[in-house]
Amino acid sequence: MQLILFIVFAAFCLAGAINLLLQTHPINSALSLIVVMTSLAVLYLQLGAEFLAAAQVIVYAGAIMVLFTFVVMLLNAGREERTLGSKAAAIVGFPAVVALLAVLATVVLHAPSLDGAAFGDNLSNQPGKTNLDQLSTVLFTNLLLPFEVTSVLILIAILGAVALARHGNGERTAGE
């Protein structure tokens, strides 16, 4: 059962990713990306990482991709123009991709902690403790400093965005 679900959603994920590259219309690409995100969420769920799955759907599929589609809709972006592609990309690109995949595969195959079953055990099979309990314990004790630093980083990004938006607005009103 697990295996069937894995194959189905992995296939969805790959199909979405390939479709994302092949589609010429930006909104179709954006929608394929949503398919990729949600199938990834299902894969997380199978690993026992239920909170991560929910966060993936809410944050990526629900919030970020809505902004993507918004931009596409508002800017009314047209179809992508097909070019034949540069020769350099073809010559360097394909070997580079193969090399990268080979390295990644070696790393994944040799890492004992990334074994699917063991990973799932660590996350969900402790009695009386949910996934969320464990995650928050780790986040707020061992990884407190990185966690807080990340949130400050995000805060800075938000402030920066507000500052940029304000600046543009002010200029426009000054020009009018």
Add this chain to the structure above:
Amino acid sequence: MTILQFFIWSLLKVIVVTVVMLMSVAYTVLLERKLVGRIQNRWGPSRVGPFGLLQPLVDGAKLFLKEDLIPTAVYRPLYLISPVIALACALISIAVVPFGSPEVTGPGGFHFFAISDVNIGLLVILGITSIGVYGIALSGWSSNNKYSLLGSLRSSAQLISYELALGLSLVGVVLRAGSLNLREIVENQGKHGLLTWNLFGGFQFVAFFIYLMAAYAETNRSPFDLPEAESELTAGYHTEYSSMKFAMFFMAEYANMITVGCVATLLFLGGWTSPFGDLIPLPQNIVIQSLLPIFWFVLKVFSFLFLYVWVRGTLPRFRYDQLMSFGWCYLMPLAILNIVATSLWLAYK
């Protein structure tokens, strides 16, 4: 319990719950028309069947038999799929809602009164709602009509803005229960009836108010029904839809109302537990023990829907900038303050 038994039981539950959900959607429409009629000093539908009770079925048949027009300039794949997304997302959320006592179990500890009991039930509902935005956003864009596009832009902006306030208003409740599991949240507040509901005993009335406002905005209902403001946008995002496709958007809206009512009941109003707590002891009869919680649950959801219609019949529509500034400048900070206050109180206790 074998996997086959589990599968068959679950399938049965899914079918029953979906049928009940669709029927309640149909009759919520009737409830609304009747109530708004009374508020406006007229009868509402009264011709078909006794008290107009068959009206929803006739409406359904009418919409089903109407000609299905598809304008030529639409972007067909998205135009066709967006009502499906909207309705599917509206119907799926009910899968994690527990609507009856979990103490009544079948063979092998099988729960009858919830399709699934998930640890992160609340997050599942939020996630599905956030996917539901696409149904509206894409329908407006693919219709190739300026009213539709404007309606869907408004609606998506509104949904995204108020989802923040909605999510934040729920944090206080989650903090009090210490769990995202809807069943545990209800059990946490059901001990002494009315007094331990999150709304009263839990001092979450601020959160309830925020949730109420955000819920009206999330379901595009009056006084926040700007996405389909008839006077300025004809019908908003579903202007170009006819026949069953229109009906799907319509059903999605009412199904969302019911889900929002269920969530409010579970989080603030003590779910399926009796408002009198243990004052009135339950008889040992298994039928009463299983039906009474469902009765309380349905009653609470019904009163929430009643409030919905009442507000719609009473309040005028907001202006769009008022809506946005209300959400971002008042509801959001209020929700954050509520979280801080609740955490401080819990830490002090």
